[in-house]
Amino acid sequence: MTIRHLKIFIAVYNERNMTMAANKLFITQPSVSQAIKELENYYGVELFERISNKLYVTESGKKVYQYAKHIMKLFDELEDGLKENAPKKKLIIGANYTVGVVLIHKYIKKFNSLYSNSEIKVIVNKASILKEMLRKNELDLALIEEIKNESDFIEDFFYNDRIVVVADPEHPLFQQNEVTAYDVVNEHLLLREKGAGVRNLFELKMNQIGLVIEPYWESTSTTALINAAENKIGIAVLPFELVKDHIDSGCLRELKVKDIDLSRKLIVIYHKDKFLTSAMKDFIEICHEL
Known part of the structure; x- marks a missing residue:
């Protein structure tokens, strides 16, 4: 098995077509078929x-x-390291x-102060998307909410x-003297879309006390939900x-809900088979420090 075999395999996997993979790699289709065989x-x-x-693709192929x-x-990474002085x-x-939105800017600023000759690309998305990108090695690290029972990842709390539940x-x-989850569930709920970490946690906590939520609004945009709350929609x-x-600023006020705990931990996560470079280790350390 050689690097060439792996490059061809990845191209076939992505294209799901040997002729298209051959065209992408500028080689013949029989060469692709032979490499896969x-x-x-x-x-x-x-x-x-x-x-x-x-x-x-079979399970073995995946x-x-x-x-x-x-x-x-x-x-x-090896080639880049050897080619550059x-x-x-x-x-x-x-x-x-x-x-x-809030935290990563200070981590990048600190990292760049240590390594002026550095490049950091950031992809902001919900945790479910980022985890799949880690599995495909499209990310080095991800900074997300705590996850459960996923043995292919290493988690590091930071x-x-x-x-919080907020309203006009x-x-x-x-x-009211006190607000309970039963009060909240009957209101017009403005929530992130299914699969978002904040939605998952809220839904889990409500389900644990026997309540089923029915969103009034769903949105991928936090700004849209904030504006809706400020405009008394829910x-x-x-x-x-x-x-x-x-x-x-007084535009919103936090509702203290008596019977649900919505605290959570944020973690640095990476694939268990990922080789941690010195840059990755330094970035993780910066997340702990700041």
Whole structure:
């Protein structure tokens, strides 16, 4: 097995077509077919099923792809390091919305002060997307909310966070002596979309006490939900760090909900098979320090 085999395999995996993979790599289609056959013979497994002239990836093929992406990334890093007299510290970091909007800027600033010749690319998205990118080796690290029972990742806690329920200061619920989850569930709920960490945590906590939520609004935009709450459309459930300024200015007010705990931890996460470069280790350390 060679690097050439892995490059061809990755191209076929991505294109799901040997002719298209051959065109992408500027080689002949028989060369692609032969390389895939050699890989299958080497490992003694079938990587693709051929059905009606279409390719379908097998479970073995999916596993080989995960490792192939890691191997090729390391190979590229090796080449970059050997070719440059003063190699750049290159990182691709994923961040959930809380980290991407509020926190990551100070981590990057500190990292750049240590390594002036550095490049950091940031991708902000929800945790479910970032985890899949880590599995495909499209990210080095991700800074997201705590996850559970995913054995292919290493987690490293770095920040205590919490979710808050906020509304216009004149909302009737503020007139009550205490507000419970039962009060909240009957209001117009302004929530992030399914799969977002803040939505998952809120839904889990409500379900644990026997309540089912029915969103009035759903949005991928935190700004849209904040504006809706300020305009008295309903109550929003969002990370504290993202609404802190709106609470401080008096545009929104936090509802203290008696019977649910919406605290959470933020973590640095990376794939268990990922080789941690010195740049990655330094970035993780900066997250702990600041």
